[in-house]
Amino acid sequence: MEEIKRWIEQAEKDFDVAKYNLDGKKIESGIFFLQQSAEKALKALYIKIFRDILKTHDLVLLAKKLNAPNEILDYCKELTPAYQYTRYPDVPKIGKIDNKKMLNYCEEILIWVKKSI
Numbered sequence: 001m002e003e004i005k006r007w008i009e010q011a012e013k014d015f016d017v018a019k020y021n022l023d024g025k026k027i028e029s030g031i032f033f034l035q036q037s038a039e040k041a042l043k044a045l046y047i048k049i050f051r052d053i054l055k056t057h058d059l060v061l062l063a064k065k066l067n068a069p070n071e072i073l074d075y076c077k078e079l080t081p082a083y084q085y086t087r088y089p090d091v092p093k094i095g096k097i098d099n100k101k102m103l104n105y106c107e108e109i110l111i112w113v114k115k116s117i
Contacts, residue, residue, distance in 0.1 A: 035083030
């Protein structure tokens with residue numbers, strides 16, 4: 001249980017760092033930390049259920065393995081590519097990032113995970 005708690009605490013810290021960066025107009029860093037926050041929260045739940053860690057940055061894969069509701073899957077589908085094209089210069093941008101929407105998606109993932117733990 002202690003390991004799960006550490007993953008959730010780090011997810012919450014990353015969420016706070018994301019908000020700070022987005023408020024400071026550091027969009028790429030903000031989106032990166034939103035993805036990291038969601039990833040760490042999902043991994044906490046994965047650890048609780050499977051007693052193991054899945055080494056991946058793919059939020060959709062994690063959510064599917066956790067049988068997440070469709071709404072959570074949809075949020076993961078938005079956050080994963082946003083993370084990729086804010087981190088890697090060779091990944092084409094899909095469109096303008098809606099920071100508030102991404103923040104909300106991450107927050108909803110955190111809420112779902114906490115309820116599920």
